Amino acid sequence: MKIPFFPPDLFEDDRQVLLDVVREVALDPEQRFILGRRTGHFETVIRDAVGAADAVACSSGTSALTLVLRAMGVGPGDEVVVPAYGCAPLGAAPALLGATPVFADIDPATMVVDPVEVEKAVTGRTKVVMPAHVFSVMADMPTLRVIADGAGARLLEDSAVAQGGVLGGRAAGTWGDAGVYSFVQVKTFGMPGEGGMVVTGDPEIGRAVRMLRNHGQDGRTRFLHHRIGVNSRFDEVMAAFQLRRLPGLPARLERRARIGEYYTERFTGLPGVAPPPPGRDGRCFYVYSLLAEHRDALHDHLAARGIGSHVYYRSPLPRQAAFRTTGRDWPAAERACSRQLAIPIHPHLTDPQVEHIADEVCRFARS
Structure with a gap:
C-alpha cells in the first residue's frame, strides 16, 4: 500500500471543471483574463462567507502578506513581531519593506507563536504583530488581539493554512485588522496555480491593497x-x-477533521509521540503534525511501509542565513525543528489507508 504525503491526483475529480472554465474564460466576449467579473464574484463570495468588510484576491499568499504590510504603512525603522518557527514569508515580507522582523518563540506543544513571547518582543517600534496559524492549530488570536491593541500596533493574521478554521465562532482570518489566505495547490482550498486573498474588516486596508496589487491603479481608469x-x-x-x-469545501474540510480526530484518538498517550491538541475549535487540519522524540527514525519506519511523511522546518527562521539573528535563543522553535513530522491527512485518503497510517505510527511508538 503506497500512500503519498500529498496525493498526485488532487484535482483529478475536477478535470472537466478546469477544462470547462478555461474554455469559458477564453471565449468570453469580455476577454478579461485577470481581475474580471469572476474574480470580483469570488472576492464577494469569500468576503460574505467570513463576514469581512472586503476581500481582495492577489497572485499569492506571500504577495498578499506584503501588500497588507504596505497598506498598514510598514517601512524602514518599523518592527514586525513574527513567529520564530514557520514559513519564510513571515520574515521576508517585512524585510522586503525595509522593516525588521522580530522573532518570538512558540508554544512547545502547539507550535504556534506564544503570546507571552510576543509580548516580550514588542517595543516602541512595533508596527504590526503578525501571528501565523501552523499545521492544524490556530494561534491564540484573542490574547494576541489584546497585546496588539495594548501596543498600539496593527494585527495581521497569517491564515495561509487555515481557511475553514473557526476559533470562538469567528473565521480564521477575521481576528486581525486583516488576514491572508493561500490557495496554493496543497492548502485546504488549494487550486492548480498560485493565488491568495486578503480579508479585512477595515475598508481602507481593502482599498489600499486593491490599488497596490494593480500597479497603483484604482480600477476605474x-x-x-x-x-x-x-x-x-x-x-x-x-x-x-x-x-x-467552493460548494464542496465543507465536505473536504469535514473529511480532514474526521481523519485528524481519529489520529488524535489513536496517538494520545503514545510514548515518545505527541499529537496536536484534541477538539475542533481553533483547528484547521491542513497538515497533521506529530512531535516525535525519534522523528527521523519514525520517518524511515513509515517510508519503509509505503507511507509518505514530511518534515517542514528544519531550522528556526532566525537561525537561517536570510534572517540570521543573534543575541537570544528560541528553544521551543529549536525543539520543534528536531521533532516535527507531518503524516497524510488529505481528503483522498480511504479509511483503510488512515487505519494503516495510524497502525504504523502506534507500532513504531510502542516498539
Missing part, C-alpha cells in the same frame, strides 16, 4: 497610477475554478 504598486493580480480561470469547487 487604466494607466492612472495613484501610488507605487506591483503586479499581484488574480487569474480569471482560477477564480472560476474556485467558485465551482
